[in-house]
Amino acid sequence: MNTSDKVDPQEFTRFRGGAAPQAASAKRATRLNLPRALVVGLGNGGCKTVTAMGRQWKDGPRVVAINTDGRSLAEAGDLAGLHIGERVIKGLGTGGEPRMGRRAAESDIEAIRGLFRDVDVVFLVVCLGGGTGTGAAPLVVEEARKAGALTLVFASLPFEFEGKRRMELAQRGLMALQSSADAVMCLPNQRLFELVEDRANIAAAFQKTDDMLARGLQAVWCVISRRGVINLDFEDVSALVQKGNGHCVFACAEGTGPDKVKQVLEAVRHHALLNHGVVLAEAEAFLVTVMGGSDLSLKEVDQLMAGIAKIGRAEALMMTGVCCESDWQDRLFVVFLVAEKKGADGLTFIASQRDDEPGGGLISAAPGEEPIPEPVSRVKIKQVGLFDKVSQGRFKDVEATVVDGNNLDIPTFKRRGIMIQKILRNHAG
Amino acid sequence: MASEPIVAVEIGTSKVCALVGEAREDGHIMVTGIGHCSSCGVRKGVVMDLEKAGACVRTAIQGAEQSGQVEIGKVFLVISGEHIRSMTSQGSTPVMDVKAGVTQDDMAQVMDIARAINLPHDRELLHSIPRKYMVDDQLVVSNPEGMRGAKLSLDMLIVHGARNVLTNAVQAVRNVGLDVMDVAFSGLCAAMAVLTPEQKECGVALLDLGAGTTSYLVYAGGAIALAGVLAVGGDHITNDISIGFSVSLKRAEMLKQEAGSVIPDSSMHFQRLSIPAEVGFPACSVAASDLSTVVQARMDETLQLMAELFKKQGLIHQLGAGVVLTGGGVHLKGVLPMAEQVFDLPCVIGMPVNYSGMAMASDGPEYAVPLGMLRYAVRSGAYHQTERTGWGGLFGKLWGRS
Numbered sequence: 001m002n003t004s005d006k007v008d009p010q011e012f013t014r015f016r017g018g019a020a021p022q023a024a025s026a027k028r029a030t031r032l033n034l035p036r037a038l039v040v041g042l043g044n045g046g047c048k049t050v051t052a053m054g055r056q057w058k059d060g061p062r063v064v065a066i067n068t069d070g071r072s073l074a075e076a077g078d079l080a081g082l083h084i085g086e087r088v089i090k091g092l093g094t095g096g097e098p099r100m101g102r103r104a105a106e107s108d109i110e111a112i113r114g115l116f117r118d119v120d121v122v123f124l125v126v127c128l129g130g131g132t133g134t135g136a137a138p139l140v141v142e143e144a145r146k147a148g149a150l151t152l153v154f155a156s157l158p159f160e161f162e163g164k165r166r167m168e169l170a171q172r173g174l175m176a177l178q179s180s181a182d183a184v185m186c187l188p189n190q191r192l193f194e195l196v197e198d199r200a201n202i203a204a205a206f207q208k209t210d211d212m213l214a215r216g217l218q219a220v221w222c223v224i225s226r227r228g229v230i231n232l233d234f235e236d237v238s239a240l241v242q243k244g245n246g247h248c249v250f251a252c253a254e255g256t257g258p259d260k261v262k263q264v265l266e267a268v269r270h271h272a273l274l275n276h277g278v279v280l281a282e283a284e285a286f287l288v289t290v291m292g293g294s295d296l297s298l299k300e301v302d303q304l305m306a307g308i309a310k311i312g313r314a315e316a317l318m319m320t321g322v323c324c325e326s327d328w329q330d331r332l333f334v335v336f337l338v339a340e341k342k343g344a345d346g347l348t349f350i351a352s353q354r355d356d357e358p359g360g361g362l363i364s365a366a367p368g369e370e371p372i373p374e375p376v377s378r379v380k381i382k383q384v385g386l387f388d389k390v391s392q393g394r395f396k397d398v399e400a401t402v403v404d405g406n407n408l409d410i411p412t413f414k415r416r417g418i419m420i421q422k423i424l425r426n427h428a429g
Numbered sequence: 430m431a432s433e434p435i436v437a438v439e440i441g442t443s444k445v446c447a448l449v450g451e452a453r454e455d456g457h458i459m460v461t462g463i464g465h466c467s468s469c470g471v472r473k474g475v476v477m478d479l480e481k482a483g484a485c486v487r488t489a490i491q492g493a494e495q496s497g498q499v500e501i502g503k504v505f506l507v508i509s510g511e512h513i514r515s516m517t518s519q520g521s522t523p524v525m526d527v528k529a530g531v532t533q534d535d536m537a538q539v540m541d542i543a544r545a546i547n548l549p550h551d552r553e554l555l556h557s558i559p560r561k562y563m564v565d566d567q568l569v570v571s572n573p574e575g576m577r578g579a580k581l582s583l584d585m586l587i588v589h590g591a592r593n594v595l596t597n598a599v600q601a602v603r604n605v606g607l608d609v610m611d612v613a614f615s616g617l618c619a620a621m622a623v624l625t626p627e628q629k630e631c632g633v634a635l636l637d638l639g640a641g642t643t644s645y646l647v648y649a650g651g652a653i654a655l656a657g658v659l660a661v662g663g664d665h666i667t668n669d670i671s672i673g674f675s676v677s678l679k680r681a682e683m684l685k686q687e688a689g690s691v692i693p694d695s696s697m698h699f700q701r702l703s704i705p706a707e708v709g710f711p712a713c714s715v716a717a718s719d720l721s722t723v724v725q726a727r728m729d730e731t732l733q734l735m736a737e738l739f740k741k742q743g744l745i746h747q748l749g750a751g752v753v754l755t756g757g758g759v760h761l762k763g764v765l766p767m768a769e770q771v772f773d774l775p776c777v778i779g780m781p782v783n784y785s786g787m788a789m790a791s792d793g794p795e796y797a798v799p800l801g802m803l804r805y806a807v808r809s810g811a812y813h814q815t816e817r818t819g820w821g822g823l824f825g826k827l828w829g830r831s
Contacts, residue, residue, distance in 0.1 A: 395664075395665075395668065398475075401511065401659070401661055403659070408660075409665070411723070411726075412730045413722065413723045418726055420673050420716075420719040
């Protein structure tokens with residue numbers, strides 16, 4: 001692999017448009033005192049999403065599209081684009097091989113690294129299941145983190161009709177991202193089915209994915225960047241993601257007119273992304289950002305929050321932010337970020353499989369080829385079920401402490417079904 | 430009034446501790462010697478291995494002899510473990526001379542009656558503590574001497590424990606060649622060390638967060654209302670960490686002591702705690718937030734269980750002075766705010782009151798129990814009549830009978 005070629009990141013030779021994006025962003029950031037953010041769309045899906053987003057979101061953060069496919073970058077219009085892996089792939093696609101995606105990113109690592117200079121927060125938008133997005137995303141995230149930026153990934157999982165293989169690739173990619181990124185928001189496309197009309201064509205369905213990812217990203221950006229009446233910041237988002245062990249979904253609801261609160265609550269109860277409110281009802285934690293016009297009243301917020309609290313579990317951690325847009329009138333926009341209950345549909349872990357497969361996994365390379373390096377710290381997510389064999393450790397030979405039928409010698413976190421991460425250094429390299 | 434040195438021994442789950450103290454004026458106790466040794470053969474406050482526990486006692490006693498410059502032959506032993514329970518017992522007796530009112534003899538009589546309960550044959554009476562006297566079923570007083578009435582009743586709290594467990598603990602000490610003068614329940618000892626008369630008057634719950642057990646003692650309405658032990662302690666936290674992160678107990682203990690916190694601190698997100706490599710174990714790291722999640726879950730549960738118990742007993746609203754925490758568990762970061770949240774009451778860390786000498790011992794909440802034992806020993810000697818133990822003649826009861 002040819003990585004010795006020096007690519008001067010300052011030149012941005014492969015960039016079109018956005019002549020001095022960093023300067024502009026820095027200026028904007030100092031003016032508004034915002035975190036300096038960068039939105040990165042990776043792979044075909046990611047590029048499409050950020051393109052759509054860039055169009056409808058004029059005063060948002062700086063946007064960069066990264067892809068191995070030059071044509072998709074050309075479609076990105078006036079967005080800054082970074083073409084990676086030209087030498088490796090020669091302008092063709094990755095053929096849905098994450099390995100190729102990773103190689104492409106490796107070959108242009110200097111250029112990728114250059115993107116993250118003077119950036120505080122990186123939003124990575126990626127549609128998992130393909131080659132570029134799935135393969136390159138962990139590497140991009142790692143570079144961003146090395147540059148000291150917080151990384152928040154918006155990842156969509158493929159539709160079921162896209163096939164089992166893509167889903168498996170996506171799941172693996174998701175795992176890799178969860179171990180390297182600060183936070184991963186996940187959008188299982190399958191849930192979008194209900195949002196799309198039966199007669200809508202396939203392009204419209206994917207369009208919907210793009211829209212949703214864009215809205216979710218916008219929502220999180222709002223949470224972080226706006227100084228609300230009740231403020232939330234990135235820490236709240238990370239706290240939420242921690243709570244869900246990386247399983248996070250998002251949803252937006254809007255209401256206008258006098259009964260806007262009712263509209264929003266109704267929308268939440270029937271929201272497809274929230275699995276008809278089930279996700280919210282079972283959530284461990286969720287974050288609600290309420291955006292309203294200058295006419296937003298305390299009573300309305302109170303009604304709304306009371307309604308939302310009723311849907312969620314009583315013991316769920318609820319974080320609330322409220323901000324007002326001076327130019328809005330009689331409009332309410334509510335964004336939900338929900339730490340999903342583990343084991344929910346479309347998000348099943350395949351962690352155990354991965355370790356058991358001796359190089360036969362889809363992501364690992366064929367013999368003779370170099371395997372895709374794992375992220376630096378290898379994360380094993382331990383999921384503890386109710387029926388797991390319980391261990392009592394040092395108390396195994398003494399009389400158990402049983403209160404109300406609970407054996408208190410079994411770790412509390414196990415009995416409460418709390419998932420923790422067991423982290424071991426990967427010595428094999 | 431420099432008294433004879435008193436020696437208190439606690440065979441705890443994590444450490445065996447021996448303290449030498451002298452009684453001074455006004456109940457002040459001066460600690461003159463200290464010896465301790467990390468514990469073996471003890472689980473959940475119960476001696477499991479007489480030989481190992483005995484060896485630990487010997488080491489601790491030697492330490493105390495050296496630092497206190499005394500020769501130790503007699504000790505007072507602290508008893509803990511889940512087997513300890515409390516119950517209330519009532520007794521009443523006609524007042525002998527109605528004209529003269531209630532006399533000391535009447536009080537002694539009613540105390541004997543209240544104490545004369547039939548415990549199962551495998552249980553042994555540890556303490557019988559007068560809670561309140563009633564004269565003619567109405568007047569509730571703490572000291573009825575001289576009161577007029579026809580009938581004197583007494584409400585008593587009986588603290589009892591499993592005979593074999595008590596015998597084992599005593600035997601472990603006797604095997605080392607020491608005489609056990611008396612035994613006392615760890616919760617009562619801790620209360621004697623850290624609670625002030627004002628707190629007792631207002632109503633207070635004392636939790637001793639030990640390594641193997643959590644002992645509790647509740648004062649309500651000016652008297653002890655409840656006492657007992659939950660066999661969950663700091664060891665459980667260590668064990669949880671060990672199981673959760675697949676690390677050895679030793680490393681789990683280290684993690685707990687270095688970084689144990691019950692607050693999922695937002696600044697700790699993504700922070701990893703690394704454990705250096707040692708023989709037989711590779712270096713590894715755990716997420717700080719996960720560590721606190723594990724610790725928090727256990728501590729929360731323990732405190733919730735306590736809170737539920739107090740609620741069930743109708744005591745939670747009688748705790749005007751809130752909850753006092755002692756024991757090694759108070760060193761966990763954030764345990765105090767957590768307790769305040771769980772109990773919804775003011776909580777403080779109980780510091781030994783009216784002790785001096787041996788800075789380490791007289792300051793730390795983890796020494797509350799043996800310090801309290803010293804006070805218990807002083808009181809049971811000086812006020813043998815009012816603060817009787819039932820074990821006043823431990824050997825008379827336990828050994829004399831056999």
